[in-house]
Amino acid sequence: MLVADGGSAEGRRAVAAARRRGIPCSVIDDPLRASAHWPAVLRRGPLCVAVSTGGEAPALAGLLRARLEAAIGPEWGGLAALLAAHRERLRRRLPDPAARRRLAAALLEGELGQALRAGREDRAAALLEAALGGTAPEPRGSVALVGAGPGDPELLTLAALRELELAEVVLHDRLVPAPILALARPEAERIAVGRRCGEPPKQGGDAIARMIELARAGRRVLRLKGGDPLLFARATEELEALAAAGVPFRIVPGVTAALGCAAAAGIPLTRRGGARALLLASAHDPGSLETLPPPGAGLSLALYMGLRQAGAIAARLRALGWDAATPVAVVAAGTLPEQRVLLTELGRLEAALAAHPLPPPATLLVGAQAALAARFAWRGQPPVRDPVPALARAA
Numbered sequence: 001m002l003v004a005d006g007g008s009a010e011g012r013r014a015v016a017a018a019r020r021r022g023i024p025c026s027v028i029d030d031p032l033r034a035s036a037h038w039p040a041v042l043r044r045g046p047l048c049v050a051v052s053t054g055g056e057a058p059a060l061a062g063l064l065r066a067r068l069e070a071a072i073g074p075e076w077g078g079l080a081a082l083l084a085a086h087r088e089r090l091r092r093r094l095p096d097p098a099a100r101r102r103l104a105a106a107l108l109e110g111e112l113g114q115a116l117r118a119g120r121e122d123r124a125a126a127l128l129e130a131a132l133g134g135t136a137p138e139p140r141g142s143v144a145l146v147g148a149g150p151g152d153p154e155l156l157t158l159a160a161l162r163e164l165e166l167a168e169v170v171l172h173d174r175l176v177p178a179p180i181l182a183l184a185r186p187e188a189e190r191i192a193v194g195r196r197c198g199e200p201p202k203q204g205g206d207a208i209a210r211m212i213e214l215a216r217a218g219r220r221v222l223r224l225k226g227g228d229p230l231l232f233a234r235a236t237e238e239l240e241a242l243a244a245a246g247v248p249f250r251i252v253p254g255v256t257a258a259l260g261c262a263a264a265a266g267i268p269l270t271r272r273g274g275a276r277a278l279l280l281a282s283a284h285d286p287g288s289l290e291t292l293p294p295p296g297a298g299l300s301l302a303l304y305m306g307l308r309q310a311g312a313i314a315a316r317l318r319a320l321g322w323d324a325a326t327p328v329a330v331v332a333a334g335t336l337p338e339q340r341v342l343l344t345e346l347g348r349l350e351a352a353l354a355a356h357p358l359p360p361p362a363t364l365l366v367g368a369q370a371a372l373a374a375r376f377a378w379r380g381q382p383p384v385r386d387p388v389p390a391l392a393r394a395a
Contacts (some may be wrong), residue, residue, distance in 0.1 A: 031055030043079025147254015261334030
């Protein structure tokens with residue numbers, strides 16, 4: 001029974017009658033009077049997901065359902081219907097539940113999933129028949145190189161979230177935050193690889209060998225990297241090794257630190273009629289400073305891993321002709337709750353960091369646009385401004 005107004009005389013009588021007869025009764029926006037509650041329901045064919053707050057916050061349940069609708073496409077319902085139709089054959093073919101889960105993941109991510117997304121149910125049914133009939137190879141282990149973004153879990157792509165949910169083993173950078181790792185399913189093995197900022201370089205061969213070993217053992221491996229996996233992340237070495245080993249792989253891009261930190265600090269990196277070009281560079285060792293360019297018309301720089309080299313960076317850019325008054329924004333822990341922004345000038349960069357030390361990792365944004373952090377700051381604490389008059393004029 002559904003009662004629209006449990007406070008009216010008629011509504012109270014209806015609720016009382018339902019209780020006497022043992023009939024479940026839902027009262028809109030009145031969980032105390034209700035004995036049953038309607039959940040927010042997402043349906044994808046035979047797949048049904050219900051979200052309930054016990055009647056306490058139905059609007060929140062609706063918001064959660066909307067999130068699920070974005071993450072669970074119609075192809076999930078199509079696959080559920082196909083697997084249900086062949087359940088007994090599937091159990092006989094793959095008695096191990098983990099093997100069935102790997103097959104379902106492989107089908108969803110492969111040609112069968114593409115067919116369902118395109119509305120080609122007949123093609124999807126033929127592909128499943130081939131897999132069950134033994135004419136298709138058993139699902140193999142694979143590796144997904146996935147970008148975790150700059151740290152905020154909200155900036156993960158839907159594809160990255162799907163890989164987290166399906167992974168059996170997660171090889172992750174040490175700087176990937178715990179809230180992102182928590183999105184992997186509980187039984188997934190989590191292994192920290194790589195190094196923290198400031199640690200001496202390590203050989204990556206062991207991590208690559210482990211990744212290949214796990215994939216060859218039939219595991220679905222997720223190599224989770226901060227930012228974007230193809231930018232300053234040694235992806236070429238890993239891809240070469242995977243290709244040489246014959247291990248199937250996928251690549252899921254992520255929001256890179258330059259874009260994430262600039263957005264979180266309120267800094268548009270380009271500007272019509274002004275900043276017309278953006279250069280991304282790594283500055284983690286002195287040799288990489290040789291790649292820094294001379295000043296150009298409307299050029300902005302985004303320098304990765306440059307906090308410890310800030311003095312050398314400033315000296316190199318000044319030697320190349322960059323003006324000492326060029327604004328610089330140093331964004332530490334960008335997009336995270338502990339984000340901090342220091343706004344200074346190139347000529348005072350080293351002194352400003354000495355006066356206002358920031359923890360790594362941090363991204364340096366150099367150019368006229370960096371001064372806009374003083375005007376458009378919207379996330380976290382306002383930027384700390386090094387006391388330079390030119391900055392006040394720029395902002």
